Amino acid sequence: MLTKEHELLRETLRSFSEKELKPLAREIDETEGFHPEVFKKIGDLGLLGVTVSEAYGGGGMDVLAATLAMEEFGRVCASTALSYLAHSILCVNNIYANGTEEQKKKYLPPLCSGEKLGAMAMTEPGYGSDAMGMETKAVKEGKFYKLTGRKMFITNGTVAQTLVVYAKTGSDREVSSFIVEKDFPGFSVGKKLSKLGMRGSPTSELIFEDCKVPENNVLGKLHQGIPQMKKTLDIERITISGISVGIAQAALEDSISYAKDRKQFKTPIIEFQLVQKMLADMYTWLEAARRLTYHAAMVASSGKKATALASACKVYASEIATQASLHAIQILGGYGYCKDYNVERYLRDAKLMEIGAGTSEVQRMIIAKELAQTGLK
Template identity: 60%
Template sequence: MSCFTEEHDLLRETCRSFAEKELKPFAQKHDEDESFNHNAFKKMGPLGVLGITIPESFGGGGSDAVGATIVMEEFGRCCASSALSYLAHSILCVNNIYVNGSEEQKRIYLPKLCSGESVGGMAMTEPAHGSDMIFMETRAEKRGDRYFLTGTKTFITNGAQGDLFVVYARTGDAGAKGISAFIVEKGFKGFSVGKKLEKLGMRGSPTTELVFNGCEVPAGNLLGKLNNGTAQMMKTLDIERTTIAGISLGIARAAVETMLWYGEERRQFERPILDFQFVQKLLADAEMEYQAASSLVYNVADRLSKGERVTKDVAAAKLFAAESATRAGNSAIQVLGGYGYTREYPAERLLRDAKLMEIGAGTNEIMRHIIVRELRKNAS
């Protein structure tokens, strides 16, 4: 693709061989026992990808949205769960602190996050508020030199193993303009990790509730400006959705490769099943959709890197990549027949993992809503 530089190609090569060695062989185990691949995460520090979008002076990788999407695709191809945890850390937390944080906050938090000493996450969703997060109920009240946070967040990626989180809470009036962001460390008084959620897919990326019981946060840990949390969140949403679409690309790629490999190996009626045109259709369509999704996703990543406003096209790219990944995972099961339905082969995991891509960072319905909203806005 024309947006790929030599650095991007090298990054892809490096991440591919890392993921083949450190993620793929362990993906099934972590899926089975719902555990996090700590080993691989620690090794991502020296690899230079834990702060992929931020400058090297903070320990980051100094790359752009295209580079970050490449890492997501390569990690997602070998273990989508690890890619999701990596995304929560490197984009939802690290990139957010870099974009919205003060110099002091960056100096204190970013080097540890980039080296892998600290694991990061982001907490916005609540039990009663997901798509309508602007109605969130977690409150932060200022008393003296501290904010006291009270409420519960849910579906938090890296909740179990995270050391610090970007947490959104209400500091003002109802609605979008009364929300602020905070950097909360797991050791702060009043912070605890709640229930661990048992999931259909992405099981190697632990998801938990986070409970704030008058959690004491120093006033200096307000991230960005007071009551500006929604605007700050909107500023980073495009890169979050673009890079999560990179995970969809990785899952779709893995499905294509699985179908190709198995279709050549498996013989029925004394010939490889890939000789049968109905089977060829499943593989051909998955490859076609992968190519189309890849063009869309890297196009918006490139335009984002150039500073363009691409909200509508990011929604379209995320939506199409997610639906393509789900269809590809489903086709992979079909091509593998009965074996595809078992846990002995990766096809069923691909489908289970892909389904999250249609929900996380904004559901398919919300993506469609954004596309139409932006079209109408542009037309009026």
């Protein structure tokens, strides 16, 4: 399933994650810290624009490569993986896939190098799953658009210098996306949110008060926000599944290690059948989620529509990541409930995977809708 290039990439990602991310993971979680120097190092590897052509400073790789990056980062520090996804997929790949040549030349090189960080703003205080209900509007005035509205739960909201922002530019179905720079007049960052998990991935409210955006910063073409959004969300749901797979992998690794060392009744607990059942279930879930996610990534990389597959791997991988983390806590017992061990963090991080990028309930609705329209292919 993986090419030699993908295998080499995984080795690079594993080495980088163990050396650069793992030592910081607990501190990042405890302090809600964000380390821009880590992103600069990822940029030095050519991975901040992993799916972007080398002509713009990217890695020139595919969706599967991006998914591998999410998995390896997610295995040691899911917060970093989530911020990386918001940057590399929701912002950078979005501009690469939908932008004009002028926009690509202007914005992609500094985003791919790590000189600037990116984000995407779609969700609003009153509209999450119902994205089409958004109230943010963009009104044309001369050679500018003025954006007015609020966005909520925006990953990288406090640190991004370049953002892709969705706003209505006409009727309810006329939505456009805009490239907004942090210093544009009328743009400000609202409240930074303190979260249960993914604490090192900064999340905030964004405020647009007659934010003045040049007309040349309409991403691609006017009124194309909905099809752009749908394609981006498919890729997001596939790659974010990589983070879930990484969390599940970490939970299983920690559980095996602990179960081998921990003795009760003078016997390593890994020899107890009920512990063995939990480990076996975790392994089965992990491998199934990984294969489904890789398959979806390969379909997306080929250019084929992958909407149902994207939602399928998203809902399955996220739910098994949560369940695997719960099993890990149970295997570690009292230690698993303490912050001295990582498994409680895995659970807090994993839970977001069932909510962000579309809830599990919405993913099942999407799958059913796709099956009703196109059947099994």
